[in-house]
Amino acid sequence: MQEDDDFSLFKSAVKGVKPITHARAETGKPRDNREQIAKRRANAQVSVEQVRIDGLSDQFVIDVGAEDELYWARPGVQDAQMRKLKAGQIPFEGSLDLHGLSVERAREQLWDFIAEASKYEIRCVRVTHGKAARLDGKRPLIKSHVNTWLRQHPQVLGFASCTPRHGGAGAVYVMLKRTMLEGRDE
Template sequence: MNAAVRPSLSVHSFADLKPVRRALAEAAAQQAERERLQREAARRAQIERQLFAHSVGPVQPLRGQDERHWHQHQLPEPVPVQRQLDEARVLLESLSDEFDVTTLLDVDDQLSYRRPGMGLDVTRKLRSGAWSIQRHLDLHGLRTDEAREALAEFIRLAHRTGLRCVRVVHGKGLGSPGRVPVLKSRVQRWLVQKKEVLAFVQARPLDGGAGALVVLLVPGRR
């Protein structure tokens, strides 16, 4: 009786194990495939390393991070648009054509100007060429408003870059109506109003004579 029951129970148990066996077999096959792919990838990597070493020859690795130099990308400085607009407006507003300059000019054979408190030796030395002319501005052909703006900008930049002596060519007025040097008196008015200007004199003949002024500037930064 007991012998008859065991075969029946044993067959029933094997049937129940078939799905488990199939799952185990599939898992083993997948594991074997993964291992094969890993071996294949390692083999390809080894071949690539050997090929690289054969192509470039012997190399020496970097000793450490401290010896590396990293270059940071520098962004361009922002353009100070508002400051430029403000400076341009100040330039136009600060130089008046109605400024009375006659009381400030030294009346001699050649009109000259020196800031109050400056001695006569300043204009004398300036007229004799004690300071060499470092830059010049030619206002020929400019309208009054253009000349005023150009002169203000020229003086400002000359002072900012540390120049001491410059020449301003305003012309002799030979091409003006009535042959009157229109810009000459205006340039004198404008220069007297510039805080960067210490003195100015009429240029020597070799530097333009009555058609130009030599201007001494306050010492600025270089």
């Protein structure tokens, strides 16, 4: 009995449906254009090559407050050098301002800036990250990321918040490794 019920239900469900007259499906897509495929492959390769790997992670960002002073030194860096850095007694030879940038753009600029400074054997630079408290009440985004990234960068020996005349809690002095000049830092 149930088979008859199932069949009659099926029959009523497909009532008015016309059978397919041909065996090929029409997808509506044009045939493959070999030039277009080659161009897409080339563009895909370019995109992959543009991905930057800089060693700076956002996995665990250390949140800091707008007025928090930043301070960090790599193990083995002399306390006297860090005291001089914090007091602004080591002159900085370059400065980078990250105000108003997205986190990704700030990371790229910071990485490139430190690479350039290291290339020229610069001892100390200043990075202005700002200290803007966000509208949602959370901690400053760029400042927190800079605090995390500088700890990860292999060329950074230490950093400390600037004196008020150089930006205070909105900027840091960054001490970099030097390898070729006399008085090696390592």
